[in-house]
Amino acid sequence: MLRFIKTIRRFLILIVLVVSPFSVVAQGTLRAGPMVGHVDMRSATIWVQTNAESNVRITYRDNVVGKGLATATRKTRAEDGNCLSFVLDSVEPGRTYEYHVIVDDALVPEPVPNTFRSRPIWKWRGTDLPPYTIAVGSCHYVNQPGYERQDSAGNESGYGSEYEIFSSIVEAKPDAMVWLGDNTYLREPDWNSRSGMIKRYSHTRAHEASRTLFATVPNYATWDDHDYGPNDADRGFWGKDHALNVFKLFWANPSYGVMDKPGVTTSFEMIDMQFFMLDDRYYRSPNGRKDGDHTILGEHQIQWLIDALSSSTATFKVIVVGSQFLTDNLRKECFSRFPEERERIISLITENKIPGVLFVTGDIHAAELSKLDRSDAYPLYELTSSSLTAGSNKDIAKQPNTYRVPGTEYGAHNFGLLSVAGPKGQRVLTMRIMDKDGKEVWKREVSEQELR
Structure with missing residues (x-):
């Protein structure tokens, strides 16, 4: 009887140890x-x-x-x-x-x-492919008293607002969220030290409005200048290795860098869509430098991109980069400032007969859709979504972009949705821009046949 009591006692203790956490x-x-x-x-x-x-x-x-x-x-x-x-x-x-x-x-x-x-098994399962939706957005600014811009009277003015946009993203029920850069804004006290960068990232990530999105939706990210260093920062930024280290601490991408080179470049798949997340800062030439190589991505990243695109079997191949790619607006920090590299990438996509390519970008604090018609190949599309919470570019309609699709410019807080549906061989991509309340601003559909 005593042995039985001791056995029961040990069993109860074990239950307490297991359940107590x-x-x-x-x-x-x-x-x-x-x-x-x-x-x-x-x-x-x-x-x-x-x-x-x-x-x-x-x-x-x-x-x-x-x-x-x-x-x-x-x-x-x-x-x-x-x-x-x-x-x-x-x-x-x-x-x-x-x-x-x-x-x-x-x-x-x-x-x-x-x-x-978790992602479903879908290949070799007949012609019924699952539908899915990816949310995209850029430029997230969280105000912090004592670290904001001041007017001539010394009064602070926060640059961020309308954080309810994150609830709208969650309500759209995306299968993933892709952050397009400027996912936090390093301030002057932040970018000169690793500890300062950690404090800024920590402050932004702890904001209550985005908690549900982070806790329930897979998140992927690339960066742009403001979560890398000072405004328009390039490869010459002395703290870029600290910036990369901190980025890796706060994001959970599948990988970082390609071809044994450091950076935030990575790739992931969502059913029959593959994302190619590029790094537009770590290897970027200074805008004002006149000699030497003139590049945004660096040779190794271009070679990797074309290799990866060429081997991809995805219906839609999405190139994600912080800086706009197609626009010819020279006043912006876009690929238009690096025309040789821009044209080379387009030529390599054409020469290698890579189907299904489109671009998704951020940076400009406004949304628009760009389309480059080509006589020798299918048109190239670029969806730009910006900003989530940082100040908006209300003058976007007045700013030049030869390739802008009329009626797609939007100068208020927004996020984008990429939705794919349809049977195998007849997939349709629907691109949407949504306002802060989750209302559709505009949408455009592109079939897989159009991108062949």
């Missing part, structure tokens, strides 16, 4: 996050940032088997901004997962259920 609720342990990063068929990445050095793990379960799973426990470090990215490597295709963040053996409260859906 979920019976204690951690208050104020996360500074930011969680954020869903890259999600594939058999893995997913979850990012978190704690307030102080802490032991963290992620638990998760799917909606089919329901078996509880967990990552190993890892410790956040102050020198890395207390940021960690966890790879959930027991994911199965096409399932919805709920996940929980455990900090120092206590469950972190969830204002909304933390969920993600």
Whole structure:
């Protein structure tokens, strides 16, 4: 009888040890996050940032088997901004997962259920391909008293507003969110030190308005000048390695850099659409330099891009870059300032007979659709979406762009949606610009046949 009582006692203690992390609720342990990063068929990445050095793990379960799973426990470090990215490597295709963040053996409260859906198996499954939607946007500015612009009387004026746009993005139910650059705005006190960059990224990421988007939608990002360094920063920026390190701390992309070269270049697939995320800062020549090479991407990145496009079997191949590509507006920091590189990329796409290519860009604090008609190949489209919350370019209609599709200019806060639907061989891409309230500003449809 005594042995039986001891056995029961050990069993009850074991239950307490297993259940206790979920019976204690951690208050104020996360500074930011969680954020869903890259999600594939058999893995997913979850990012978190704690307030102080802490032991963290992620638990998760799917909606089919329901078996509880967990990552190993890892410790956040102050020198890395207390940021960690966890790879959930027991994911199965096409399932919805709920996940929980455990900090120092206590469950972190969830204002909304933390969920993600793994990518489905779809190839060689007949002609019925899944429909999907990708949200895109750029230029996110979060105000911080004491760090804002001042007028002549010393009064601060915040540059960011209308943060409700993130609720509108969530309501659109995208399968992923692609950040097109200027995803935070480094200020003068920030960009001269790694610690300053970490503080700026931390402040932006912790903003309450974007929490649900980060917690429930896979997020991918490239950068532009303001989340890289000073305005119009290029390869000469002395702090670019700090900037790259901090970018990698705060995002959870599938990879960083190509061909053994550092940078934020990466690629990912969404059913029959593949994204090619380019780095327009790390190798960019100074705008004012007259001698030497004149490049935005650098030779290695161009070669990788054409290689990757040539080998891709995706119906739609989306080139993502912070700077506008097609426009001929020389007053903007666009590829028009680097005409040889722009024409070379277009020529290489044409010479290699690569179908289905289009561009998605940000930067200009306005939205527009550009179209380059070509006599020897299909037209090239470029969807520009900007800005999410930073100041808007209300004069976009007055600014030159020979290739702008009439009626697509929009000078207020916006985000873009790329939706793909239709049977195999007859897929249709619908491009939309949405206002801050999630109302459609305009839409255009492009069939896969048009891009062949």
